[in-house]
Amino acid sequence: MQEKRYKKIGARIKELREEKKWTQVGLASRVGVSQPSIRDMEDGKIRPADPTLIALSDVFCVPVIDIDPDTEIGLRELLKE
Numbered sequence: 001m002q003e004k005r006y007k008k009i010g011a012r013i014k015e016l017r018e019e020k021k022w023t024q025v026g027l028a029s030r031v032g033v034s035q036p037s038i039r040d041m042e043d044g045k046i047r048p049a050d051p052t053l054i055a056l057s058d059v060f061c062v063p064v065i066d067i068d069p070d071t072e073i074g075l076r077e078l079l080k081e
Contacts, residue, residue, distance in 0.1 A: 007044030009068050014042040016060045016067070031055040 008066060017027050017038075024038040024068060033037075033052055040046045057064040064071055 002047075003044065005070060006047050009047060012041040012067050013048075013056060014036070015040075016062065017058075020060070027059070030059045037073040 013027075017024070020027075020028075024042070027045045028035045028038045031038055031052060032055060037052075038047070041048050042050075047068070050071075053064055053068060060067070
């Protein structure tokens with residue numbers, strides 16, 4: 001179940017990155033992680049840690065729940081609104 005969720009998150013990260021026409025290296029430098037970490041996230045091998053998820057949300061200018069709909073961070077954002 002987690003594997004499917006991670007792949008969905010990774011696909012969304014890749015989609016957002018490609019919309020911006022950024023490389024994995026470019027996204028990694030904006031977020032403050034390594035390019036292999038971005039690759040592993042996009043491949044669905046790992047889930048972004050909460051601080052990285054927030055950084056991704058910031059650089060893509062989307063709510064956290066747009067990247068990971070099941071995260072508690074996203075639920076907290078909704079409660080703020």
